[in-house]
Amino acid sequence: MKKTVNQKAWFLVLPVLLLVGFSAVIPLMTVVNYSVQDTFGNNQFFAVGLEWFEEILHSERIHDALGRQVLFTSIILLIEIPLGIFIALHMPKKGFWASACLILVALPLLVPWNVVGTIWQIFGRTDIGLLGHTLASFGIDYNYTQNVLDAWITIIIMDVWHWTSLVVLLCYAGLQSIPSAYYQAAKIDQASNWNVFRYIQLPKMMGVLLIATLLRFMDSFMIYTEPMVVTGGGPGNATTFLSIDLVKMAIGQFDLGPAAAFSLIYFLVILLVSWAFFTIMTNIDKEEK
Amino acid sequence: MSLELKDISMRVDGQTHIYNTNLILKKGTMNVLLGRTLSGKTTLMRIMAGLDVPTTGKIFWEGKDVTGMRVQDRKIAMVYQQFINYPSMSVYDNIATPLRIMKKDESFIDQEVKKTAKLMRLENMLDRKPSELSGGQQQRCALARSLVKGSGLVLLDEPLANLDYKLREELREEIPKMFEESGAIFVYATTEPEEALLLGGNVATLWEGKISQFDETAKVYHTPNNAITAKVFSNPSMNFLDIRKEGEYIYYGNNEKAPISNVLEKLEDGKYLAGFRPNHLELNKHAGNAIEFSTHLDVTEITGSETFLHMHHDDDNWIGLVHGVHDLEYNSNLSVYLDTRHIFIFARDGALIETASYVQER
């Protein structure tokens, strides 16, 4: 719809522009500034061009962190998306239990992220944690601070517990919008439950699923708080994902140059993937028209 | 008081939705925009309302240029297909809202609301909410709200399309009454030729973004100025036949010929497009100079007092409408007759050459 042009609207945007400029754009510019400079200390900087970028792109440590991150994100997506769809399909649609289920499902999303980490950190301890103690009493050797596999399993299960609900809620909303006539037609066509899922529910949930996948990708690729609280990146650097590594570099070692360059590359990777998703989504929309 | 559209056109994303249009609507007239879905009726209405800015051209209201003016500043009323009312307000408040926005005083508002409600037969439902009303009543509430403003321009975009057949008939009788009461310019968009005929006034036939004819309704119906207008303004559609006139005969179909009479006599030799309405095809030869067509009958449809005949003549699909109930056999040969008084002649590109002679005799 083409609206009549009214220039006064720009004034409404001004406060937001100022705010965003102050809190986001200027700090970002600072980071860009750091990424092309080096220092000998004493706040003295000199330009080094793209040297930091080259170093980061070739750094083995970064490659390892990237590898761990990609592995983590893939596992997360592979578990959470199908699990989310499955739960959404089986949630009641009407009546008292529909509301009750929705509330139960939404609860994990309401917990602050560092509290999530703390919950699971205590939960997994073999001395006072419910999970840890129970497993120990069965004789299972479980220690997430020392065993790499145990650490990974704990963090993955924690993330699944925390975030699958998002996928569930989005898919549930998508399912609700399917008119009942489709299910009736499927009954008349004597379609099996699997066929109903494959040909009616899944296609109609496609848009919503893409949003869910994009959101989960972005959040898991940037994950920091929860693994930091539970394992601190350990044992060793077994669970040091990209953002944990970045923080270590920037604040722990105070290597501002490489850290800044790393941040920018990190930002660009996420931007690229999100853009790819967006293009796919809008193309699917266009196809349907 | 008049609305003038000058050189208006609308292009969106490279596609032209409205081609160069000039239109003048006078005060106190009912104007019907008739056309199929996606022919441009709604786009044209939105331009008249000020909801969309045309790509080119200007709009004048009472002589003043209002092209860039916001909708809120223009004094118009619009009614949509979907019964649009404020869901949380009662019918009384719904109708009163435009007057309250204009800051009229309550006693005046009360008087006007009751008067309009009575006209739309809603006086017993003033305290109900829209969700408690039937479809027809909701639409009447929307119509009342549009009337009460006393605007100079009232736009109705297929307002009866979502109603039951019978309700549509009833409301259609009330709209001319509404119109007479208000004295405003009414613009009514519809896809049904019958509605255009029943509402009277003027009609503009739209086809693919162009207005093919704009004039008094009866004139446009009986003397369409081209084949497109004739096609749009008839339901079922007008039937067409390619003919060639040579000397004393016209030739058509598979080497069939018929002697000329009536308008056919006025033609020069050449190729033309003959058009005739479904209700002028007959099963018996009444007129001496009626042309006989041998057609293949596909299917008949009986409506109780009339019969629709669906047939084809060579490659053309024709529809005939005859009185009475005729249960004819499907997939059989059928002879139909056409009195030459009822033939319209168009050029092959659609322009009107001769109006059928029966029109002159009306």
Next chain:
Amino acid sequence: MAKITLSNLAHSYIENPKAKEDYVLKPLNHEWDDGAAYALLGPSGCGKSTLLNIISGILTPSQGSILFNDVDVTFADTTNRNIAQVFQFPVVYDTMTVRQNLAFPLKNRGAKEEYIKQRVGSIARAIQVEDILDKKASGLTADAKQKISLGRGMVREDVNAILFDEPLTVIDPHMKWELRTQLKALHKELKHTMIFVTHDQTEALTFADKVVVMNQGHVLQIGTPEELFSKPAHTFVGYFIGSPGMNVFESKVNGNIADLQGTEIKLNKTYKTLNGKVELGIRPEFIELCEEGEGINVEIMRVEDVAHHKIVRAKYNNKKINIIVPEDIKITPSMNSIKLKPEGINVYVDDWLVQGELL
């Protein structure tokens, strides 16, 4: 193909219905012929969609039973009733091609490839979608999608009945003609039992062999379009069918003379003594406009030119009366009287038609 029997069928959406008003469908007893085309016609809320849903199995009736070919299916699931349904909006499997859509019901039953190919081919030919068989269903127009919905229903040879729930609602007006005639031709060819729900009388009358006129849960009349037109069994049927509907006037009837609010009218039938509210019904098509003095005087309000005839809106004793005048008759200002054709006059007592004896 099946004969459908409704036995004392009624339905209420309330748990324990007590009064008549609680029933959305009042008790029905009807038998519908095998292979016939029926239309359920009535205004919104008359119960036609409820009845259709009971036939298809989506609703279980609160009372009575429904039988297909004398087999009680009242509690059978939709899947087991072997019916096909076309909805108000097109229901197609978007991710499949047209061919796959049509093949779907047969595939679900495990039919052989050869058989599926043959059935899909013949149905595609019947509904004229052969040229789009390999296109994806999602990109097609609304009427093409409705045809596919229909095709999916017909592809099974043993389908008991095809049900249509206001299927032309989303179709463009000029495509409605084409779709309707295709449906009619299909019915002639394949002879399935078809039940078509609509509120549009043109759709109902042109499509069906028999029309079931409903209002407020009652079935008022089942008849051919001509019967509904010339002999409406109830004043509502007279009002609902015909555009404009039947004119109804309060009257007194004695033998073969009717007293229409002061004017005497000779009827072509004779009636016994009538008790109750007596009314005369006459359709606008059976009223003739004539010169002043030759008939009953009326006050002409408006003349509407609807192209193939004219509608004259008049008032008799301050009551609205509609008259249809054929196209070729010129109306002059002096023509303000009417003659009522006796064969078009029906007598109603308490809204129901009373048969008289022909003179």
